[in-house]
Amino acid sequence: MQFLESILIALTSLKTNKLRSILTLIGVIIGVMTVIAVASIIAGMNRYVSDKISTMGSTTFIIDRVGIVMSDEEWWDAMKRKRLTLEDVEAIRENCQACEVVGARMFTLRKVKHKNQYLSDVLVMGGTANLHEISSMNVEHGRHVSEFEELHRRQVAFVGWEVADKLFPNLDPIGREVKVGGRDFKIVGVAEKKGSFLGQNQDNFVSIPVTTFLKVFGTRRNLDILVKSADLESMREAQDQARTILRLRRKVPQNKPDDFAIMTADTFMQLYRNFTSTAYLVMIGVSSIALVVGGIVIMNIMLVSVTQRTKEVGIRKAVGAKKRHIMWQFLVEAVTVALVGGIIGILMGTAIAKIVSATTPLPSAVELWSVVMGLLISSSVGIFFGIFPAMKAARLNPIEALRYE
Amino acid sequence: MLIQTEDLWKIYEVGAEKVNAVRGISLEVKKGEYLAIMGPSGSGKSTLMNLIGCLDTPSSGKYYLNGRLVSELTEDELAFIRNKEIGFVFQTFNLLPRASALHNVELPLIYNGTEPEERKRRARAALKMVDLEDRMTHKPNELSGGQRQRVALARALANNPSLILADEPTGNLDTATGAEIMALLGRLHEQGNTLLIVTHELDVARYANRIIHIRDGKIEREEKFDK
Numbered sequence: 001m002q003f004l005e006s007i008l009i010a011l012t013s014l015k016t017n018k019l020r021s022i023l024t025l026i027g028v029i030i031g032v033m034t035v036i037a038v039a040s041i042i043a044g045m046n047r048y049v050s051d052k053i054s055t056m057g058s059t060t061f062i063i064d065r066v067g068i069v070m071s072d073e074e075w076w077d078a079m080k081r082k083r084l085t086l087e088d089v090e091a092i093r094e095n096c097q098a099c100e101v102v103g104a105r106m107f108t109l110r111k112v113k114h115k116n117q118y119l120s121d122v123l124v125m126g127g128t129a130n131l132h133e134i135s136s137m138n139v140e141h142g143r144h145v146s147e148f149e150e151l152h153r154r155q156v157a158f159v160g161w162e163v164a165d166k167l168f169p170n171l172d173p174i175g176r177e178v179k180v181g182g183r184d185f186k187i188v189g190v191a192e193k194k195g196s197f198l199g200q201n202q203d204n205f206v207s208i209p210v211t212t213f214l215k216v217f218g219t220r221r222n223l224d225i226l227v228k229s230a231d232l233e234s235m236r237e238a239q240d241q242a243r244t245i246l247r248l249r250r251k252v253p254q255n256k257p258d259d260f261a262i263m264t265a266d267t268f269m270q271l272y273r274n275f276t277s278t279a280y281l282v283m284i285g286v287s288s289i290a291l292v293v294g295g296i297v298i299m300n301i302m303l304v305s306v307t308q309r310t311k312e313v314g315i316r317k318a319v320g321a322k323k324r325h326i327m328w329q330f331l332v333e334a335v336t337v338a339l340v341g342g343i344i345g346i347l348m349g350t351a352i353a354k355i356v357s358a359t360t361p362l363p364s365a366v367e368l369w370s371v372v373m374g375l376l377i378s379s380s381v382g383i384f385f386g387i388f389p390a391m392k393a394a395r396l397n398p399i400e401a402l403r404y405e
Numbered sequence: 406m407l408i409q410t411e412d413l414w415k416i417y418e419v420g421a422e423k424v425n426a427v428r429g430i431s432l433e434v435k436k437g438e439y440l441a442i443m444g445p446s447g448s449g450k451s452t453l454m455n456l457i458g459c460l461d462t463p464s465s466g467k468y469y470l471n472g473r474l475v476s477e478l479t480e481d482e483l484a485f486i487r488n489k490e491i492g493f494v495f496q497t498f499n500l501l502p503r504a505s506a507l508h509n510v511e512l513p514l515i516y517n518g519t520e521p522e523e524r525k526r527r528a529r530a531a532l533k534m535v536d537l538e539d540r541m542t543h544k545p546n547e548l549s550g551g552q553r554q555r556v557a558l559a560r561a562l563a564n565n566p567s568l569i570l571a572d573e574p575t576g577n578l579d580t581a582t583g584a585e586i587m588a589l590l591g592r593l594h595e596q597g598n599t600l601l602i603v604t605h606e607l608d609v610a611r612y613a614n615r616i617i618h619i620r621d622g623k624i625e626r627e628e629k630f631d632k
Binding site (some may be wrong): 009012146282311312314315316317318320321322323324325399402 | 442455458460461480481484485487488489495499500501503512513516517560564
């Protein structure tokens with residue numbers, strides 16, 4: 001009864017003074033909203049990214065000249081390094097026992113034409129014929145580029161679903177030609193639709209033999225080497241062997257670090273985690289400031305409420321309320337106020353997460369824990385900042401409180 | 406003996422000055438008595454009432470209520486005693502403005518943990534005793550002054566206290582309504598309740614069986630009436 005009554009008093013006073021209520025609650029609302037929105041977006045991305053990165057496979061690694069750079073300096077250093085070549089690929093293929101499949105790929109963005117239809121900024125990828133054994137790329141129609149075609153630098157292409165769909169809306173694209181970089185390529189296969197990943201369209205590509213790529217687009221481009229080891233156990237061994245082979249070929253002195261980078265799924269996962277932990281830190285910063293401000297406002301309102309209801313405290317004490325009864329009453333009221341803010345914050349945070357995922361490629365998922373967290377945080381704010389006013393009320397002298405007008 | 410005080414003193418410190426509000430009052434009240442404490446303002450009668458009502462503790466002296474020494478209890482223990490033993494009636498009614506008459510009467514029962522069903526039943530019974538059973542859902546501002554004071558009386562009665570302590574119960578009422586309240590108090594006395602009224606009006610004090618006159622924090626004289 002006491003409990004219910006305190007909740008009702010809190011809700012009534014919030015309802016009767018709307019502007020004051022909004023001002024009272026805004027801090028808590030912003031704080032909780034930030035937590036929910038950021039946590040939801042990150043949770044959505046977590047699922048998505050780990051899903052995507054896991055398709056790379058735990059037995060695969062990528063070697064490239066640059067690696068993951070965090071600063072301009074690193075970038076310029078990396079740019080001074082020698083390029084990786086197809087000869088390097090060949091050397092690894094021959095000398096690395098733990099490497100099961102060794103492939104390579106290069107990229108460029110080009111316009112892709114068919115008659116008067118064209119698509120701009122299509123990802124043109126020159127790859128070894130075995131690439132599909134390393135990174136998944138399923139065939140919808142036709143086939144992948146063959147080793148024979150690679151060896152003979154044939155102008156053939158395996159195209160993404162969207163390229164086929166846009167350039168050949170009502171036709172079977174197999175056997176037809178597209179123009180890339182001024183050359184005609186015969187389509188031998190179409191990939192399965194993959195959708196987009198973090199806003200990047202994955203169906204908008206043309207894959208051609210790496211040898212043809214070098215012939216048409218020149219050698220002054222970065223080459224990625226992709227290696228698949230037989231199993232998890234040989235993964236480390238494969239990396240070590242590939243590293244040794246490359247260091248030898250590139251004449252890296254013993255005391256110098258690699259002039260190339262080896263990246264695994266873990267590397268990407270790590271990178272992603274770094275990013276999300278930054279996002280979490282920002283969230284914690286913004287929400288703590290908002291919550292402290294919100295808490296102080298609640299404390300202020302509660303102090304006003306205690307003063308306005310001094311007489312009430314006196315009456316309650318006269319008829320037998322103990323300190324803890326009064327304390328509880330005001331604490332419940334403060335927590336109720338904070339929880340109302342928390343609930344509004346949860347709703348708004350959820351709405352923001354939904355809006356973000358609807359209007360941007362970022363996915364989102366409102367998780368139960370973040371909702372529970374929002375409720376916990378807001379009630380803690382209520383308790384923390386409500387305790388002082390509640391104690392003040394509980395300590396009022398009954399005679400003076402009764403006399404108060 | 407319901408009330409027994411021995412050489413009760415209350416000293417307030419106002420700044421550097423010490424004010425002796427109650428100066429050595431020894432007083433005895435039997436169960437079932439109807440007593441009035443009279444005195445002009447500043448006589449110390451309010452302070453005495455606060456002491457007897459367990460709202461305050463004396464600076465020195467002893468106070469036994471219902472056989473229990475209450476002059477040295479802590480604040481929460483006093484709250485317990487007030488809840489169990491004393492029903493207050495104030496000049497300004499002191500009802501919770503936002504709560505219904507019924508809820509106001511329930512208030513003392515809330516703090517001793519009476520079950521909601523039982524609480525409602527007893528609050529209704531108390532309101533019936535003051536002839537307000539048809540006003541239970543009304544809030545104080547929907548009631549007349551006399552009705553408000555009757556709600557306060559019902560609240561005082563709700564917990565079956567040993568003592569009903571009324572501080573100027575007619576002070577905010579017109580003469581006719583005041584007389585009604587005094588009649589009601591008389592009825593409660595006849596039903597066996599112990600009443601202590603603090604007032605400065607002789608007309609009000611006359612309803613009692615015994616009047617104690619206070620002046621300058623001391624008992625000046627005592628009057629007894631046989632009725």
